Amino acid sequence: MTLNRTPIHVNDAVTKVMAESKTLGLEKIPFDQSNGRVLAVDLTATSDVPLFTKSAMDGFAVNSKDTAGASKDNRVAFKVVEEVPAGATSDYELKENEAFRIMTGAEIPKSADTVIMFEQTKETDHGFTIRREFKENENIALKGEECKVGDVIVEKGTTINPGAVATFATFGYTEVEVYKQPVVGVLSTGTELLDVGDELERGKIRNSNTPMIMAQLDRMGIQGKHYKLQTDDFDILYQRIEEMLSEVDAIITTGGVSVGDYDLLPKIYEKLGAEVLFNKVAMRPGSVTTVSVLDGTFLFGLSGNPSACYSGFELFVRPALNLMQDAVRPFAPVVDAILVEDFTKPNPFSRFIRAELFFEEGKIKARPSGFNKSNAVTSIAKSNGVIVLPGGTRGFTSGDAIKVMLTDVTTGTDTFGVE
Amino acid sequence: MTLNRTPIHVNDAVTKVMAESKTLGLEKIPFDQSNGRVLAVDLTATSDVPLFTKSAMDGFAVNSKDTAGASKDNRVAFKVVEEVPAGATSDYELKENEAFRIMTGAEIPKSADTVIMFEQTKETDHGFTIRREFKENENIALKGEECKVGDVIVEKGTTINPGAVATFATFGYTEVEVYKQPVVGVLSTGTELLDVGDELERGKIRNSNTPMIMAQLDRMGIQGKHYKLQTDDFDILYQRIEEMLSEVDAIITTGGVSVGDYDLLPKIYEKLGAEVLFNKVAMRPGSVTTVSVLDGTFLFGLSGNPSACYSGFELFVRPALNLMQDAVRPFAPVVDAILVEDFTKPNPFSRFIRAELFFEEGKIKARPSGFNKSNAVTSIAKSNGVIVLPGGTRGFTSGDAIKVMLTDVTTGTDTFGVE
The missing domain is CATH 2.170.190.11 (Molybdopterin biosynthesis moea protein, domain 3.)
Incomplete structure (x- = not known):
């Protein structure tokens, strides 16, 4: 058991992950299949725009x-x-x-x-x-008033969106060079977990974290590879992680990183010889979130708590997978919002709460999802963001100004917006 | 030539489009391929959550x-x-x-x-x-504290995101019933248009609107079908539109709806017997945007101006395609932002400007994309939103509070946020 871990600030944790993100090389793809990818070279204008007056x-x-x-x-x-x-x-x-x-x-x-x-x-x-x-x-x-031959028209590191695709078309780029996308393996640990198609049994629940993460990867346009559930047996799990290491570019596990007797991942990282970047983050929930690296491959050890799993993905995995493609705007935006429900728990550390965001009269409003209350489950199905409450605060009430991370977005921002 | 058209307010135009949006029927799909689709039935809890204390x-x-x-x-x-x-x-x-x-x-x-x-x-x-x-x-x-058997856990009309996928998993829904997605045909009109792979010729430009729209469809998860460029010949264009009508659920054209001599679409709508919902909107750019309906099939006649084409898609096509799937949150959110460049043009009508949005200290900041100035082209490649300036205003300067439509989002909102 590893009861004594040294927590680091979430910003330092993100910085450590960023520092270890390595690209996987380039590939050429048809320009009209490039939406969502990251451009690997500066593209320049092949003609003046307008070409003629x-x-x-x-x-x-x-x-x-x-x-x-x-x-x-x-x-x-x-x-x-x-x-x-x-x-x-x-x-x-x-x-x-x-x-x-x-x-x-x-x-x-x-x-x-x-x-x-x-x-x-x-x-x-x-x-x-x-x-x-x-x-x-x-x-x-006038000829050339918008740009001249040789001007950079789409910068290296741009996450390609419809505007960028239109620009490729204007200048006749039928192919573009992009960074290879990581293939990501996903494995949920825990003997209590059943597959989605299984009948419930006493003491067990269906695995919802793996499908959730697969969908989080899917909306980034990244291919997830689902590995089947394991029992909490050290040798079987070790073998499975080794198999994953040989097949994918990054590994996400859920559960197994806490201080429980069956939390095997810390020992697995040790036996693999992986460098543990951090195994405790000064945040709630998900303080046990662990990120390790082995020969350039990330092993993201997310919490088994579904809310912590969701926000852990958005905090650490999303920017890392974007940086593995050298994106200059890898982070989900963090913006001002209004809390519409009391949240009176103290926040000794940064708190990240999966949330339902909605929009009224130009304002972004936020309601925590999935707390232990009667509408918990319906609110999970609507979650499209993460409420960010700074450490050292308490007693937020409905109407308070807070910050939220927008997770259902396809282009991001260049700085990690959490204070 | 149709010089005299009666402009309607953009809100009325959106309302008319909403009223004509019809669903295409249901289909069952695997739950883990449902991200981005719209749920067609209320799903209820198949067990208490937690199932046991x-x-x-x-x-x-x-x-x-x-x-x-x-x-x-x-x-x-x-x-x-x-x-x-x-x-x-x-x-x-x-x-x-x-x-x-x-x-x-x-x-x-x-x-x-x-x-x-x-x-x-x-x-x-x-x-x-x-x-x-x-x-x-x-x-x-405690058993049942989050929800009880039979409670609705994901509502009909929900655009499925990772949170919804997790909820399906929790309750053992290996398949879910969703609305069929429309297949959308895209055709750019204009003799001046070249294909992306073509060499430039005097007087011509490459077609960037079709690839842009295909990418806008792609990020909605909707299949676009690209029809090749036409010359501005009435009979050929009429034949092509008839062919499209037999193959797709909605048609988007760009160009050809203005008052120029070669703007053929108004006459095509007439010959087809399509009902023109509106052919002039009190907005800039893109006032000639026309939406018609024939036997339940939309014919979106977007402006050939790339900025108007982009915002016309987001204003009219996005909500219509979402409503064709009965989404309860079909609209892109409109939120408060800060203008970071002077925009001194008068706005006799609502103005929608393709824009680059960025995020600083919780604020959303916006810069117009693609105006006739030296950085026009690079800013197009970064465009991820639309600046919304109300009609009857003028003289916006850097630092002014404005509203913007977030276009690079995957879940939306239930009301059209433009005033």
Whole structure:
């Protein structure tokens, strides 16, 4: 039994995990399958944007000097001589008070320098009149005004989202280089655990932590590999962990890290020769959360307590798996929120409570999930965040300003937002 | 040309879309592949939780009356007679000052009624001593205290996330009934559009809207079907839309809904006999956004402007596709944020600007993406939200309180948060 462990602050624990996160190498993938992956190289513009000076509106392209003197009482007339649809342009040289009819996105012919929107004209038999002067470049997007060839357009370390995919398309990147994603093995320990399809037996419960973690991995786009339940037998568990080490890039276990007689993982780490980064964190619940490393492979020993398991994943596993892909924004955001239920327990240490977040009039509101009370189970099914209460506090009541970690998000932030 | 259209408020537009959203029927899927789907029935508890009265801690289970009189100066001694690991229990009848050694999660034997944590004891040769009295049910989780058989544990319309998956596991639901997901066809119109792999030509740009929308669908877990680019020819486009109608549950087009001469979609809707829900929304950009319905199938006519296309998807398509699965929280959340750049344009109508959101000290900060300025393109690749500026406002400056729509989230909210 390891009753005496030295707790470290959760921030120090996260820092230790970050320091050990190593990438697994690069691979090229089709750009349209890259959503959620992390870009491994700076991508640069392959052309100016816009590539050519073009109309930003549907209307008429004219020479601005021909609009001189136009006013409400002195409408100036133009004759339309040619049409320029999007995808086309014209080499025609405009004569005085001639105009092109031009569509949004069409290249501005050389002899025009401004665009008048349809809505700014009155139609005539052969053209239109206007009631004000137009300056050069009105309603025009200039070549290269958004970016120039060679500019970095998507940075290394970006977690790719629809905006990044659109940018790849704009510049013709049919393939992009990304970091390989870790394959993660998941194993729940505990003789009391049954599989989901099993009938309940006296003294036992169904394993909910493994499916929960598999879903937490799934929403990160990461492949989880589910290993079947073990009995709390040292040799069998040791053998299974060795097997996992040969098959996956990171291991998540739940349970077995506490001070109970059947908490075998501390001894397993010892026999494996894994470096224990920490085995006690100054937080509740989940203070026994342990993270070890063996030859560059993480062994995340999460608590068997479902709430601690959930938040332990979000606190340590999520940023580590993101950093294993060199993401510059690996952390779930921590933002201001309002507590909508009393939480009067003292918090000698940082407290992380799985929570249901909801949104009202621009405010984020939070309610603890899964406490020992009558709505505990329904609130677990709604949990989409983690309430963060700093250590050294007590007596939070409904309406108090608190912080929450947003867990149901697909892009993150660059700093660990917990104080 | 349809120059005269009647704009409706964005809220009314969303309401019209909601009213037309119809579900596609149910299907049963394995519970561990249900993340992101919408539950179609109320699921009820198949057992009490906890199923049995159990220890909430590692420690010793005793009869509370035996602890009477214990104090710092009068430590009371117990003898350990049996061990109860998790997954087990004991029928042994405790005699006076006898104790079970018990692990977290183990069933409390009938002859004990309270649990003393290891940390609250001092070890002796055959047991331990304690320095305070313990009341009945300390460190114990009572049978049925979290929920009882038959209680609803996950509600119909819940968008399934890891917490819901864990709840299915707890109650042995190996399969769950969910709504079928729509298959969505995506087609960008415009003769000026090239495919991503094409070399640039004068007057043309590569199509970035289709890949962007495919990625927006992908992160909703919805299957997009990409239809190849069309020339702006009425008959070809009409034929393609008819083909799409026979193959998909909803159609998204980009471009072709404006008042330009080659904006063919209004005439296509007319020839199809589709009901146009609206063809002008009092918003910028994307005022020409059009949504039609034909025999229950949505035809979303998004603007070809990439920023308007992005926000049009989030405003109209996201909630519609969620409602087609009967989700009770179909909308992206709209929350308070701080603008970190001047935005001095007047906003005669609601303005929705694709934006880069970031997180600092609990605050959400927002910067417009993709405006005509030098960092436009890089900011598009980072866009993870939409700035929402109400109509009738102008002159927002850096530091102003604004609202933003969070788009990179996987669970939503029950009301459309735009005013």
